[in-house]
Amino acid sequence: QNEKELQDVVKQQEEKMLQLIDKSGEVTRLKGELSQLKRSLQRAETEAKVLWEEMRGQEPKVDAAYIQERVLLRKEVDKLRLLLLEKEDENLLLSDKY
Numbered sequence: 374q375n376e377k378e379l380q381d382v383v384k385q386q387e388e389k390m391l392q393l394i395d396k397s398g399e400v401t402r403l404k405g406e407l408s409q410l411k412r413s414l415q416r417a418e419t420e421a422k423v424l425w426e427e428m429r430g431q432e433p434k435v436d437a438a439y440i441q442e443r444v445l446l447r448k449e450v451d452k453l454r455l456l457l458l459e460k461e462d463e464n465l466l467l468s469d470k471y
Contacts, residue, residue, distance in 0.1 A: 402465065413454070420447070 424447075428440070 406462070417451070
């Protein structure tokens with residue numbers, strides 16, 4: 374009887390340890406993702422500064438259509454980068470499962 378209870382307790386502890394290992398792996402992955410997002414934010418801020426400097430340096434007769442096109446293109450690039458990150462995350466999750 375006592376041996377059976379002890380085996381059950383040991384099995385429960387092993388399951389808890391495996392869950393903790395899984396969670397620590399998830400925390401590590403999330404920290405990596407956070408780091409990547411911080412780098413992306415820094416790149417975006419740098420790009421924004423460059424664009425503002427470029428716009429400030431231009432004459433008042435700046436072509437509004439040109440600026441609007443550049444803004445739309447920049448948004449499209451950002452959207453594509455986001456989609457890429459999402460796909461990379463999905464691939465990571467799939468590779469972690471198998």
